[in-house]
Amino acid sequence: MGRPERVAAGERPRRGGPAHRRAGRAVHGTAGPAVRRLPAPGDVPGPADRVQQRLLPVHRLLGAAVTIARQRSTAPGPVDRPARDPESAADARELVAAMTLTPGGQSSASVYETGRLVSLAPWLVHHVERITYLLAAQRPDGAWGGRQGYALVPTLSATEALLTALRRGDAAWLPGVCAAERLARAVDGGLRALYGRLTGPTAPAPPDLPAIDLTVPALVGSVAAHLDAVRADPPPGLAAWRDAGPLPLPPGLDGTRLAGVRALVASGRPLPVKLLHALEVIGPAARRAAGVAPVGPGTVGASPAATAAWLGVPDAGPGAAGAVSYLEGVARQQGGPVPCATGITVFERAWALSTLSRAGVPLPVPPRLLAGLVATVGAVGTPTAPGLPADADTTAVTLYALARLGRPLDPASLWGYDTGEHFCTWPGEDGASVTTNAHVLDAFGWHLAHHAPADARLVAVTRRLTGWLADRQLPDGQWSDRWHASPYYATSCAVLALSGHGRGPAAEGAVDRAVEWVLAGQRADGSWGRWGGTIEETAYAVQVLRAAGPAAPAGVDAALGRGRRYLATMEGRDGEPALWHDKDLYRPAVIVRAAVAAARHLVRAGAGGTAATRPGNRRAPLISAA
Structure with a gap:
């Protein structure tokens, strides 16, 4: 299937889709109680009885x-x-x-993509449900996602997202008591999995996922920036990470391509279409990047994360209304969590x-x-x-x-x-x-x-x-x-x-x-x-x-x-x-x-x-x- 792939600077990414909500599943706003049931990773609500x-x-x-x-x-x-x-x-x-x-197609929720929306779009409907989904999807060993090297990308994304939510004060919106402690425990578990098993020279080889040579270095850099920012006064539950060194990259990955892609954006040159599926790796420069505009239903690169990165904060700018509509529609499909690509x-x-x-x-x-x-x-x-x-x-x-x-x-x-x-x-x-x-x-x-x-x-x-x-x-x-x-x-x-x-x-x-x-x-x-x-x-x-x-x-x-x-x-x-x-x-x-x-x-x-x-x-x- 022709999906986004690893991309280098100057190249022209690849795919996933929304799932129909299970009949009768409650949907709540960000200020309401937690959803009755959120889809597990890989689970897709059926289209009908x-x-x-x-x-x-x-x-x-x-x-x-x-x-x-x-x-x-x-x-x-x-x-x-x-x-x-x-x-x-x-x-x-x-x-x-x-x-x-469900004409847009059905695909399971993605820990990676959902984590990117938690970090990039706290204003988007069902923000609380996305955080709840990440907390529920964490494995007992602290990681997220599939076996072996397949845990690397989702664990990085979820850990970075929950660390962002913790530092931003999103715990105030979560139901139940001790929400900040729950976030801190999840972050601690993710960091232990990343430092202990998923990165460094003894880590399993990264799988050939599309854009993995962009997503992993970008997320490693974001996690490092968070840890540097809280080093002097870490949140309760994260004091053990006060003296943590840089998170190493796993074998076979470095930041060369990411640096090249970011330099391409900084130059103002048009981005290859193939790159747009992973636009979120660019960082703040992705917002309204030159030559990039939503297409079709309001999507950038057929990706909720890329669309949110391009949009930034909703405003009256060209294409913003379509992007907001696209993101809201995708977020409502599964009551918060989103797939990697849609439709x-x-x-x-x-x-x-x-x-x-x-x-x-x-x-x-x-x-x-x-x-x-x-x-x-x-x-x-x-x-x-x-x-x-x-x-x-x-x-x-x-x-x-x-x-x-x-x-x-x-x-x-x-x-x-x-x-x-x-x-x-x-x-x-x-x-x-x-x-x-x-x-x-x-x-x-x-x-x-x-x-x-x-x-x-x-x-x-x-x-x-x-x-x-x-x-x-x-x-x-x-x-x-x-x-x-x-x-x-x-x-x-x-x-x-x-x-x-x-x-x-x-x-x-x-x-x-x-x-x-x-x-x-x-x-x-x-x-x-x-x-x-x-x-x-x-x-x-x-x-x-x-x-x-x-x-x-x-x-x-x-x-x-x-x-x-x-x-x-x-x-x-x-x-x-x-x-x-x-x-x-x-x-x-x-x-x-x-x-x-x-x-x-x-x-x-x-x-x-x-x-x-x-x-x-x-x-x-x-x-x-x-």
Whole structure:
């Protein structure tokens, strides 16, 4: 997925989204009592009651729905007609309803982004709820966020935010007694985690999160400034930090890029669009920075933190009213906490629809929803969200989804991302993405198979991408990628692209190795996962095994059976971790639910199959009125 990445001075960042509030959850103002329930990190309130969603007449929301009817195959072998599956049909109706009810997209709250709003926008509605959320999200060991190095960014942000709130006197607004002591204890725990485990030469390696080489040095500097300011008279509970030295940076990070970006802003030169997603790292100079203005719904860089940094204090200046409206809307979505990026309409719809249609899930798609996706594709592709540049990842998945749903577009916009070796997510990308190139192979491969079978340029590029993906497979059979913490996501993207559109023997061998790796990784309860079994990662593993085809090795059917039981047992479970990469880990709820729905459909349809029925090799769909 084309999200903001690490950025250097002079380069042109990447993504997340708002979540619909859980029905019946109380929302309070900053002076009122604490909210009854705030979303946990990685948790997303559902868009509506499940039964209500399944009964929702989608055609009344966005016009008459369209469904996918498969063409009869002219090739030997079974006709690709998905069996009637009431559960899959209900899943599809529910997901389409979610996309229409919450058009900006659904994403989990971010500790990082919420912490930045606590520091930058105490005037914004639900300020108290944001502080309460940070206090509740702290782990027993004092850190915030995910495992290993994934705790670094959220712990820095939350610690700095609560230290700001403590020094600013925000404890007076918090409910209950001893609020200042609670803030001080949380700050102390965060500092102990940072100094003890998350920074310095023995710290875990920082993950490849977008803009991490900007966010971490910026926050380390802010924490150091706070500690210097209170050194002579530390607040109660923080006396132990009176003589603390500078907070060290973890291995592999320094302040070089941050200094370069800040110098670029100070020079008054226009900022690259890619940088705007992390504008908050600039500091006070971000306020009304030259050449920066809100776009679309009032956002800067599709980021609440970047928008708040640009806005500063609300006033009557150009663009201020739109920025305030955007921030207030995002803050109200989850009753205070905010996601890393919003809105993610195109990202959510493209990923969910392509996943479901690839798996053969009967899919009622409102025509206006499809028309909205078509309208986003321009000469250079489509961006993930307003305020971000167009990128090859979002463009490829959008083109693939539209093609599968009967609205094919010429994929010519993708050629601008061709480096000659692989496809960059956008020009100047620092590194390369396996999943972006897998998605480009999907888009080109589908167009080649169904619309331009004699196109020599498409034949050549699909062969080149096949080789590039195979070369980047790790020796044990997995792939990893910069846009997701789990190798199961990257592996599923690569396998589905190679099994559906790969050319030459390298594709088959790579798929076989991936299947063996997935088989070896199944847990005793039938799940798969990097750190522990999750529904999301199990869904990706199931998709890999279903792509194995008729020559699947022994054990695939049994593994799929165990996976099916796990998915059925864990359906609807809350507390799934955030695994997607932005400035902080996030969980795009509808996209994850679509992956799970697709996997459930595939395992209900039965393991095995022929090449004609592999998820990547479906026949072109016809669109019919529902």
